[in-house]
Amino acid sequence: MDEKDIENLMDKFDKSSMKEFKVTGDDGTDIYFSKLEHAPVQNVAPAASSNAASTKNENASSNQAAQSSAAKIKAPLVGIVYFAPSPEKPVYKNVGDHVKKGxxxxxxxxxKVINEVKSPISGTITKQVANDGDMVEYDQPIFEVEED
Known part of the structure; x- marks a missing residue:
């Protein structure tokens, strides 16, 4: 599934009366939409993956969590992340910048709705996890921050 297909699904889901929708693409990609207030977050590996691959991913994620004790600014919703208000304007924050709560x-x-992401913490941005124009999932880290 490409980005256009996903955007079309999001648009149709938004206009529908459905509360939840899940689809599996031909490439094994699982997509889940929900209008429920506290929707369950599911991280599903592609269907073609083996147990060895999932074990490797679990080990990598646990190692990554152990190495990174920095606080994270996470995506509050699913969508495309942009780091500047428009292409010709400067980015909101760079790595090394200080950010205040809010x-x-x-x-x-x-x-097609632009939603501002506000920092829940104060500190210095140490790492930008997502790239400009990336599709981000709910609760996916965008920045790592060393709290004050």
Whole structure:
């Protein structure tokens, strides 16, 4: 499934009366939409993966969690992340910048609506995890921050 297919699904889901929708693409990609207030978050590996691959991913994620004790600014919704208000304007925050609680650090476009992402913490941005224009999932880390 490409980005256009996903955007079309998001648009149709938004206009529908459905509360939840799940689809599996030909490439094994699972997509889940929900209008429920506290929707379950599912991280499903592609159907073609083996147990060895999933074990490797679990070990990698546990090692990554152990190595990175930094606080994270996470995506509050599913959409496309942008780090500047428009292409000709400067980015909200760069790595090394200080951010205050409540300050806008990026925006996420979801169904043609731009949503500001505000920092829940104060500190210095140490790492940008997502790239400009990436599709991000709910609760996916966008920045790592060393808290004050």
């Amino acid at each position: 300050e806008t650090v990026c925006v996420i476009e979801a169904m």
